[in-house]
Amino acid sequence: MATLLPETSKKIFTPENLRAAAKQSQRCLVVPVRLRRAIKKYLRELEEPHMKRKVLRLSQSLNTIKDVNAQMVMTTSRELVEDPLKTVEHSKQRWKIKSSYGDIGFKYMEDETAAYVASRMPAVFSACYRVLKEVRRRLPGFSPARVLDFGAGTGSAFWALREVWPQSLEKVNLVEPSQSMQRAGRSLIQGMKNLPLIHSYDSIQALTKSINKSERRHDLVIASYVLGEIPSLKDRITIVRQLWDLTQDVLVLVEPGTPHGFNVISQMRSHILWMEKRKLRKSKAAINTTSKDLVVAQKSGAFIVAPCPHDGQCPLTRTSKYCHFVQRLERTSSQRAYKRAKGEPPLRGFEDEKFSFVAFRRGQRPSEPWPLDGMEFETLKEQHAKRNPEDLEIDYEDLIKLQQEADNIPYEEVDPATYDSDVMDTDAADQNDEDEEEEETASADLGGGWGRIIFSPVRRGRHVTMDICRSTNQDGSEGSFERVVVTQSKNPTLHHQAKRSLWGDLWPF
Numbered sequence: 001m002a003t004l005l006p007e008t009s010k011k012i013f014t015p016e017n018l019r020a021a022a023k024q025s026q027r028c029l030v031v032p033v034r035l036r037r038a039i040k041k042y043l044r045e046l047e048e049p050h051m052k053r054k055v056l057r058l059s060q061s062l063n064t065i066k067d068v069n070a071q072m073v074m075t076t077s078r079e080l081v082e083d084p085l086k087t088v089e090h091s092k093q094r095w096k097i098k099s100s101y102g103d104i105g106f107k108y109m110e111d112e113t114a115a116y117v118a119s120r121m122p123a124v125f126s127a128c129y130r131v132l133k134e135v136r137r138r139l140p141g142f143s144p145a146r147v148l149d150f151g152a153g154t155g156s157a158f159w160a161l162r163e164v165w166p167q168s169l170e171k172v173n174l175v176e177p178s179q180s181m182q183r184a185g186r187s188l189i190q191g192m193k194n195l196p197l198i199h200s201y202d203s204i205q206a207l208t209k210s211i212n213k214s215e216r217r218h219d220l221v222i223a224s225y226v227l228g229e230i231p232s233l234k235d236r237i238t239i240v241r242q243l244w245d246l247t248q249d250v251l252v253l254v255e256p257g258t259p260h261g262f263n264v265i266s267q268m269r270s271h272i273l274w275m276e277k278r279k280l281r282k283s284k285a286a287i288n289t290t291s292k293d294l295v296v297a298q299k300s301g302a303f304i305v306a307p308c309p310h311d312g313q314c315p316l317t318r319t320s321k322y323c324h325f326v327q328r329l330e331r332t333s334s335q336r337a338y339k340r341a342k343g344e345p346p347l348r349g350f351e352d353e354k355f356s357f358v359a360f361r362r363g364q365r366p367s368e369p370w371p372l373d374g375m376e377f378e379t380l381k382e383q384h385a386k387r388n389p390e391d392l393e394i395d396y397e398d399l400i401k402l403q404q405e406a407d408n409i410p411y412e413e414v415d416p417a418t419y420d421s422d423v424m425d426t427d428a429a430d431q432n433d434e435d436e437e438e439e440e441t442a443s444a445d446l447g448g449g450w451g452r453i454i455f456s457p458v459r460r461g462r463h464v465t466m467d468i469c470r471s472t473n474q475d476g477s478e479g480s481f482e483r484v485v486v487t488q489s490k491n492p493t494l495h496h497q498a499k500r501s502l503w504g505d506l507w508p509f
Contacts, residue, residue: 013372018497018508021371021450022497022501024137024504026133028329028330028350029126029129029327029328029329030329032163035122036122038189039118039188045187110180113183116153117154117184119334119335121156123329123351123353125157127225127357128160130325130327130355131254131306131355132164135306135359138443139305142219144165144220144249145171146171146173146217146218147161147172147222148207148220148246148247149173149175150204150221151176151225152181153181155189156224157222159188169196171198172196173198173201173207174199175203175207176200176202204239204243207246220247220249220251221244222252223239223252224255225255228261228264236264237271240253240272244275247362248362250361250362251272252357252359252360253357253358253359254357256355256356257324257356258324258356259322265323265357269308273302300362301363302361303360303361303364303476304361305359306358307359307504308452308469309448309451309452309469309470309471309506310448310471310472311476315469315479315481316454316469321481323356324355325356326353327355365447368445368448370447370449370474370508371449371450371508372449447474448476450506451507452505453467453468453501453505454468455503456502456503457498457502463486463495466498467481468483468484470507471509484507
């Protein structure tokens with residue numbers, strides 16, 4: 001058990017709330033009943049023939065795009081990190097040749113939109129929900145009222161916003177160039193109660209022309225699964241800078257968890273941080289301490305809310321690894337009905353959606369004490385020395401009885417293909433967040449003391465090995481990628497936490 005030294009930190013952590021604060025991953029997500037019903041109703045009213053064939057064709061198109069993106073080299077990412085304004089001709093040509101949807105000619109018409117709703121929308125929703133839920137946990141006082149969803153598609157991010165902040169949303173601006181996707185999004189929310197004020201636009205230019213300057217700053221701006229579709233690097237940077245100018249507080253970018261998706265996120269991360277650091281240097285150089293410029297300088301800048309624990313250069317940029325996470329979701333009946341090809345065995349009852357993301361916040365990273373500051377932990381040997389002799393006594397009769405009861409329990413293997421979430425047609429099924437609310441009583445601060453577990457921890461015997469991205473200094477300005485080994489003999493408390501940690505969780509330092 002851990003004991004605390006005299007008051008050395010503002011926030012007191014115990015082993016229990018350390019685990020609760022570090023928990024960011026979610027095991028298997030169940031798509032909300034409201035969304036499942038809306039998708040089934042939309043597909044039923046659409047009465048599209050040959051839907052299964054269209055879903056398979058959409059899947060093949062997306063796989064083709066993924067294969068093209070996989071051929072991209074890391075040169076553009078490295079150049080942007082070294083010089084964010086470098087836009088040489090050959091890099092523009094490469095991005096034009098290797099672009100995602102634009103140059104391949106893939107467009108979402110009515111057929112593709114229906115196939116997307118049936119097969120991809122639940123997975124995109126699950127990734128957006130996972131990201132926004134972490135933003136809410138890392139920023140407990142943040143409740144966005146005005147939101148901009150760029151590349152809204154059929155509304156996956158909007159549905160996630162409604163689940164995470166159901167009470168605070170007042171106005172949502174949607175930017176989506178595809179008219180078929182706009183129609184599908186409106187159809188899916190038809191009949192919903194207590195909706196915020198929603199406006200749809202074809203482009204950012206149409207948005208800025210239609211609203212006053214005072215209304216252009218949004219509490220939250222999200223762009224999910226869209227930046228990789230913008231053909232050139234130059235256009236992508238232009239779009240992200242426009243989104244950042246429309247952001248009053250938090251900007252969230254989400255892309256597929258592929259090398260290409262990570263490259264897009266890494267490039268935009270580097271550019272925004274570089275741009276804000278340059279602005280901050282200029283403002284500090286011209287500052288007059290007797291004027292209000294001092295307050296402006298304190299509010300300028302940007303830092304990473306998640307997943308990065310620091311604002312330095314990404315330590316994975318020059319490696320063969322890429323930062324991504326995974327959210328498991330239970331497949332809906334629509335997914336299982338249309339994603340299975342003829343002659344293939346039944347699909348699993350779940351699928352894993354991989355994604356990369358970054359969440360920015362305006363301002364300076366708060367200076368917080370590191371979570372393990374002022375804590376000392378007993379070794380396993382010291383804990384054993386404190387045990388009472390009575391604790392070591394074993395009642396062999398009770399032990400034998402428990403073993404016999406365990407042997408009599410028949411083993412039943414669950415068939416993952418038999419899952420059907422749509423059977424639960426009561427709104428009570430949406431109240432499955434009560435257990436999660438208890439976890440949110442302890443939250444990880446935004447100081448540099450919380451590292452991120454990048455890949456699945458490896459558990460071997462009495463030690464756990466984890467790959468962690470962490471801050472190397474107190475202010476979170478620089479970071480590194482390290483392999484951490486936690487042993488039971490040296491620190492049983494942290495070993496207990498490491499055994500229960502998952503890919504995507506935080507790790508205290």
